[in-house]
Amino acid sequence: MKNIPTIKFKKLFINGEFVDSVSGKTFETVDPRTEEVITEIAEATKEDVDIAVKAARQAFDNGPWPRMPGAERAKIMVKWATLIERNIEEVAALDTIDGGKLYSWCKTVDIPEAANILRYYAGAADKIHGEVFKTSRNLHLYTLMEPIGVVGHIIPWNFPTIMFFTKVAPSLAAGCTMVLKPAEQTPLSALFYAHLAKQAGIPDGVLNVVPGFGSNAGAAITSHMDIDAVSFTGSTETGRRVMQAAALSNLKPVSLELGGKSPIIVFDDADVDKAVDLALFGILHNKGEVCVAFSRVFVQEGVYDEFEKKVVEKVINWVVGDPFDPKVQQGPQTSKVQFDKILSYIEHGKNEGATLLYGGRKVGKKGYYIEPTIFTNVKDDMLIAQDEIFGPVMTLSKFKTIDEAIKKANNTKYGLAAGIVTQNLDIANTVTRSIRAGIIWINCYFAFDNDCPFGGYKMSGFGRDYGLEALHKYLQVKSVATPIYNSPWL
Known part of the structure; x- marks a missing residue:
């Protein structure tokens, strides 16, 4: 059929390599235009998530990404954005056959916007800094803004490309490593983007992509003791389960962008x-x-x-x-x-x-x-x-x-x-x-901008995507105090 791309990436992406699932399980991804199976995708389970988290933890604790100057992270992110633009027709077609999205819209809006999101947060990567305070108690006090650690991202199927980079770009800029589960309905573009990330020079273990089902792979991410934060976009019902799992594990912070009835x-x-x-x-x-x-x-x-x-x-x-x-x-x-x-x-x-x-x-x-x-x-x-x-x-x-x-x-x-x-x-x-x-x-609709924070009130969730507010979801503040002359702390 015209415009149908060859499916090149069907396996899990862990520690810089495409690998089969531990169980050998696969699941079908279906073309909603025809109701026919496109291909079989490796299915991540808890064991695969454990391996991916271990890789992300190693990359965070000992790898170069969190220790790299922000300007160097930015160069790699910009290179990734350029690679996306070079492959725009192929990846647009993947989202069309996998999710039923308009090819013209993917090609002219979603995919270019993904590159824009990467460049936006690349521009912020070398501007992450704390503050210095003059205190009333003779303390030299300053704050450090540090990456929160290993992040779990769970994204929905309606905007597979936009949501991928809405989560990944700010967490990369912050210096985090991550494990991302795309929706089981639309895994194809996420795996393609992982391939391009490797080409761009993102170090092994920094980005891990584990297609699978929410009840297994998603649950393993939200309850994992070695994941430091979770960002989820999806239904309110699932968001409640994500929050419960995070609270019952290591009390990891959660950001939720949930349902709407606008x-x-x-x-x-x-x-x-x-x-x-x-x-x-x-x-x-x-x-x-x-x-x-x-x-x-x-x-x-x-x-x-x-x-x-x-x-x-x-x-x-x-x-x-x-x-x-x-x-x-x-x-x-x-x-x-x-x-x-x-x-x-x-x-x-x-x-x-x-x-x-x-x-x-x-x-x-x-x-x-x-x-x-x-x-x-x-x-x-x-x-x-x-x-x-x-x-x-x-x-x-x-x-x-x-x-x-x-x-x-x-x-x-x-x-x-x-x-x-x-x-x-x-x-x-x-x-x-x-x-x-x-x-x-x-007098408008869908007027989004990379500078514009986006998130909900009430049961539409909490936390914000886009803008610098999104960057701060993946950072934590460390205060450092030193007594100076005549300080009461000496």
Whole structure:
């Protein structure tokens, strides 16, 4: 088939080498476009994680990476970024066949952004330093910022490339070593990036990639006594288990970026056409498999009817199909499990009494394709309004006042993102300060930047990716005190 790459890397990457799992087990990774097996991948279990952690521990305790000047780490990270760009078409195709992502988007956005993330944190690698304090008690006091140690990264399947580098880049810049488990649904690009890391000159043991399942390899990472910190992105339910395992082992610090049920609020003064475009992109981008998806759309009553009419007019022309086709706007859901889950939520919505305005059906005879789906007459306590569906399903509701909109927006256990569409600065400022979410977008969507911290409120987790806040997750502060002349400590 056109654009299908040869799968070169199928084994675990431990201590700079591709190796079989100890058990010899493998698992299938499936093309969601065709429902056919792409290849067999070595399956990491607890024994493999132990070997990977031992390699990472050796690399941290005795290897060059944590002791290397930040500028030297930066050179290697920049070289890795250049190698990624040279292989952009191949790695974009891997994420397309493995996760159903749009090839054009991977090639023009995700993969270039991965290189940008590496260069951003490479720029910070030689600027990590503590502070010097003048104390009231005649102490010469200063702080050191030191790498936290061996880090365990567990990443999701919806953005396999972006999430890989969101975790790996700042921890590398900090001087950490790591063991990373990609999602079992999308392991191919992570293994390819490990190969490029070796080519770039990242020392053996610094980056270890162990594909496998959460119940085995993931659990081994979170409970491992020799892993010093864990960074996890995924569901709230799994995040709770990660936190429990970390607490019951060596009390390692955890950062969690979890689920979302993000609202977008459209006010009467909004440009309705723009609001419709934002709402559709906000729920259909990446086939709705986005933690910050605008899954709950609240429209003020003065423009509600116009909005509802125009959203149907535009969604009719939304193109679902093969993600290699440049005309396609929405590919298949990543897996059969996710496909079935979304369809079951659509049935819940019907049974709960919501009105199916558009869509709701499977597309085609083969592949995990689902129509864009819009529900109206949705009550706030319905399952489709409360649970994270993680698919192309929009719930559309009407509101009267600003206070009502704020109450509806906050009526969820999540707090990851929110959108506001208005031309009134007073409304924008009022609502921005009232919604409990980690990022608010005014008249835009998916406006991320490497400088912009990203994370959640409430059950959407804690800790921040991006920005220097992410770098500090992988550093710890050491205070050093020396008494000086006439100090009471002498």
